[in-house]
Amino acid sequence: xxxxxxxxxxxxxxxxxxxxxxxxxxxxxxxxxxxxxxxxxxxxxxxxxxxxxxxxxxxxxxxxxxxxxxxxxxxxxxxxxxxxxxxxxxxxxxxxxxxxxxxxxxxxxxxxxxxxxxxxxxxxxxxxxxxxxxxxxxxxxxxxxxxxxxxxxxxxxxxxxxxxxxxxxxxxxxxxxxxxxxxxxxxxxxxxxxxxxxxxxxxxxxxxxxxxxxxxxxxxxxxxxxxxxxxxxxxxxxxxxxxxxxxxxxxxxxxxxxxxxxxxxxxxxxxxxxxxxxxxxxxxxxxxxxxxxxxxxxxxxxxxxxxxxxxxxxxxxxxxxxxx
Amino acid sequence: xxxxxxxxxxxxxxxxxxxxxxxxxxxxxxxxxxxxxxxxxxxxxxxxxxxxxxxxxxxxxxxxxxxxxxxxxxxxxxxxxxxxxxxxxxxxxxxxxxxxxxxxxxxxxxxxxxxxxxxxxxxxxxxxxxxxxxxxxxxxxxxxxxxxxxxxxxxxxxxxxxxxxxxxxxxx
Numbered sequence: 001x002x003x004x005x006x007x008x009x010x011x012x013x014x015x016x017x018x019x020x021x022x023x024x025x026x027x028x029x030x031x032x033x034x035x036x037x038x039x040x041x042x043x044x045x046x047x048x049x050x051x052x053x054x055x056x057x058x059x060x061x062x063x064x065x066x067x068x069x070x071x072x073x074x075x076x077x078x079x080x081x082x083x084x085x086x087x088x089x090x091x092x093x094x095x096x097x098x099x100x101x102x103x104x105x106x107x108x109x110x111x112x113x114x115x116x117x118x119x120x121x122x123x124x125x126x127x128x129x130x131x132x133x134x135x136x137x138x139x140x141x142x143x144x145x146x147x148x149x150x151x152x153x154x155x156x157x158x159x160x161x162x163x164x165x166x167x168x169x170x171x172x173x174x175x176x177x178x179x180x181x182x183x184x185x186x187x188x189x190x191x192x193x194x195x196x197x198x199x200x201x202x203x204x205x206x207x208x209x210x211x212x213x214x215x216x217x218x219x220x221x222x223x224x225x226x227x228x229x230x231x232x233x234x235x236x237x238x239x240x241x242x243x244x245x246x247x248x249x250x251x252x253x254x255x256x257x258x259x260x261x262x263x264x265x266x267x268x269x270x271x272x273x274x275x276x277x278x279x280x281x282x283x284x285x286x287x288x289x290x291x292x293x294x295x296x297x298x299x300x301x302x303x304x305x306x307x308x309x310x311x312x313x314x315x316x317x318x319x320x321x322x323x324x
Numbered sequence: 325x326x327x328x329x330x331x332x333x334x335x336x337x338x339x340x341x342x343x344x345x346x347x348x349x350x351x352x353x354x355x356x357x358x359x360x361x362x363x364x365x366x367x368x369x370x371x372x373x374x375x376x377x378x379x380x381x382x383x384x385x386x387x388x389x390x391x392x393x394x395x396x397x398x399x400x401x402x403x404x405x406x407x408x409x410x411x412x413x414x415x416x417x418x419x420x421x422x423x424x425x426x427x428x429x430x431x432x433x434x435x436x437x438x439x440x441x442x443x444x445x446x447x448x449x450x451x452x453x454x455x456x457x458x459x460x461x462x463x464x465x466x467x468x469x470x471x472x473x474x475x476x477x478x479x480x481x482x483x484x485x486x487x488x489x490x491x492x493x494x495x496x
Contacts, residue, residue, distance in 0.1 A: 071351070105450050106374045109379070109382060112378070113381035116381065120358065120390070123394075127393070135397060142390055142393070142397075143394065145390075146386075150387075153382070166451055
């Protein structure tokens with residue numbers, strides 16, 4: 001039965017994620033407007049919700065310009081890699097009990113593999129544009145993403161030690177007693193920061209820092225190719241939120257401290273928890289200024305990497321101690 | 325089914341590896357290298373080693389080739405270097421490697437035709453088994469590799485010390 005479900009789920013998950021990313025652009029702009037004491041997009045339709053549709057129409061009908069000085073094949077490939085690798089990673093997300101496309105004993109590693117392939121999209125976009133701003137943006141993105149991937153993986157290993165499995169379903173099920181945010185709060189912090197850097201969202205959006213690099217690696221992109229790159233960014237944000245929930249906040253499990261929580265279906269709990277983290281992403285964008293690039297890199301190598309190694313060491317030692 | 329998938333992945337791996345060697349544009353060659361690594365990951369997966377498949381992508385495709393590509397971007401190789409590559413790879417260059425590879429090919433054909441053919445069926449080795457093997461019978465190798473990596477790390481740290489830059493400023 002589970003197998004049947006999973007094949008049917010592929011299409012709704014893919015389409016749903018893309019549409020969700022589109023609506024999220026509007027919702028984020030509204031939220032930013034609210035937090036920054038301005039209106040935001042409120043003209044098209046009720047509360048401006050049709051702005052998402054208008055944006056889509058505009059992006060579809062815009063001229064799709066290929067720079068004649070660039071590397072044509074890479075230029076076309078890059079946005080597909082950005083969005084495609086992120087969409088691929090959705091196959092391992094368990095939305096509810098028995099509501100997932102696949103559950104593998106390497107699910108966590110599969111996510112890491114897909115997020116490391118996403119680097120190529122950004123890197124090739126920068127390389128193929130043959131433009132100095134794009135090139136600098138691409139180089140920054142490559143260095144930033146490779147750096148943060150190192151301890152993104154390491155920060156997850158604490159959870160893997162607790163659960164004893166790389167399978168996300170097993171990880172959620174082993175959180176029945178206690179969510180992993182309590183023993184793994186350091187791991188959560190590191191994973192969240194790394195996720196922020198991986199999706200190059202605003203405090204860490206140095207690859208596309210518009211004040212210094214025009215638009216960074218996607219300077220030359222327009223029309224649907226630009227839309228795909230944007231979609232990739234939002235897909236990464238939703239994916240990171242969903243993974244934070246799955247790994248550290250009990251996934252679809254209802255919080256036990258709320259009476260009557262178990263009457264709400266698990267999928268709804270998963271959605272609610274994910275929404276909280278998506279809003280946290282948006283709030284960080286509204287609230288925190290961008291660090292300098294060398295600050296970002298030294299934060300990674302000098303603070304977060306040793307911290308994640310220490311976290312791994314302590315978690316491993318503690319679980320060995322408790323076993324014997 | 326698995327056999328057909330295996331042959332498709334193997335063919336992709338071979339074709340992309342040939343293209344890695346023959347491309348003149350370094351960036352194109354590296355992207356073919358990524359494709360080759362991905363197809364090898366698929367082969368690992370089919371042979372029942374999902375852990376090795378995932379690590380192949382995470383480490384080789386995701387980190388090492390990215391660094392290669394990073395360097396290629398920094399050097400900003402243009403049309404001139406592609407031209408130079410063309411001069412380097414004259415047809416005469418291929419004779420030596422072709423003979424050597426031909427010998428290996430004959431040897432492999434001999435093994436396949438005369439000896440017992442290898443099988444693509446294997447037991448599935450999960451992450452836990454890999455870990456148990458690495459930290460059980462192969463512990464010494466793991467520790468040796470760790471020492472080597474530590475030495476590399478210390479070397480990199482030594483090269484990147486801050487006062488090297490400071491001293492350069494002191495020079496007249």
